[in-house]
Amino acid sequence: MVNIGWRTRRIGQTVFTLWVVLTLTFALVRLLPGNPMGAMVQQLIQQGVNPARARHLVELRLSVDPNKPIPYAYLDYMGNMLQGNLGISMYYSEPVVDIIARSLPWTLFVLSWSLFISFFMGVIIGALMAYWEGSKLDVGLTSWAILMGSTPYYVLALLLLIFFAYRWGIFPTSGRQPTGVAPGFSWAYISGILRHAALPVLSMLVASGVASLGMRGNSIRVLGENYLRVARLRGLSDITISTQYVARNAVLPMYTAFLISLGEMFGGSVVLEQVFSYRGLGWYMLSATYQRDYPLMMGMFTILTVAVVLALLIADLTYSFVDPRAGGQTNETY
Structure with missing residues (x-):
């Protein structure tokens, strides 16, 4: 109750x-x-x-x-x-809901990949940093994490765009889907979408630096537990202990930060999508600002706010299922 x-x-x-x-x-x-x-x-x-x-x-x-x-x-x-009536865009002369429905899936596609890859990298790297605390590996990875965490995502985006798109031509310079290819479940279309999303996703990976440092701190606290001594006595390898024992228990406190970062990435998409001319939610929001398209601006702002608030709600309601110990502490506190 x-x-x-x-x-x-x-x-x-x-x-x-x-x-x-x-x-x-x-x-x-x-x-x-x-x-x-x-x-x-x-x-x-x-x-x-x-x-x-x-x-x-x-x-x-x-x-x-x-x-x-x-x-x-x-x-x-x-x-x-x-009722979902957010008004009609003055610049595009169509319902704001239709523009959001058209652009939101593209933004979610980039953000979901960025978020999961950053989180996965942060968990693994942070666990390795903590397990070999004080070693050359720890010093090197910590320096990398600090560099990544302190680099603005749009700076990395510009560097990636200059070298990987304009100079070397490995990835497209703009757009969200290949031109001249009919939309569908063909490899040409799917691979084109992935190539257009690659640089925006890589730009967001600066979040992995912050996640690594957070994971390192959590893992160091876990390393003193008795079950790790038992794991070492069983002869398990360092990689197995650091990833399956340390990482699994140290990752639980990061669950809330994982969902909160989703809201931060939504905000970051406003500038990032403009850099890559990637027509997602952020691109239309900034375009609405330039065009003084107030209905579209307010509709986008409402959607972004709802996304952040719901992410926080989901984090609060599901944390006790992810970490049963939190549920027990809640009962004792109340």
Whole structure:
């Protein structure tokens, strides 16, 4: 019952957070001085649209009626958000939901590969660093992890683009899928997608440095446990002990950080996709900023916020299943 009550409160906090985000978005549209609604109306008027027609178009595209009192307009706005109506893009003249549905899978494709590869590398390298603490291997890998962790992802992206795309021509310079190839489950199309995603994925691997250092710290604490002495007495190899015993137990505290980093990578995709002209969620969000496309900007912001909040919720709700010891500690605490 304690766990159920805690999970219920955590879900309630998440719902409250999402409500605050949507409310702030409404305030940005309707309440702030120099609000986007007025700017959009003036933009349409400058394009030769009748003022009454311009206000009507803005109402449709933002899902906010400027003629209604604020409480009624707020209820209409929240109802539209709950129904998935995020308005209509001013620049692309199509529903924001359609643009998100078209771009989100590409961003998730890059981020999922980046996240899992970075996490896997961090776990393995961190375990090896801790097991041979103080050795030349530890010093070398620690230096590499610090270098990777302190390098901005966009700097690595530019270096990869210059050398591997423009200078050596190994990977494409832009785009997300091969040109002249019909979409489908053919090797030409699949390999083309992988080649276009390779450099963005490699750019995100700077996260493996931070993961390695975190794993190293967790592993050093695990190394003093009695079951490791038993493993050594059984004659198991150092590689087996470091990867199967140390890594399996030290990785559990990193589970929450693993999901939190998903939200950080979503933010990083805004600049990264612009560097590689990779038309994902981040590319459209930055494009919306340049074009002053307020409905698209706010829709993207809402989706990114929901992704981060839900990632944190999943981390909290599932951690006790990943590490049963956490569940036991929760019961004792409450």
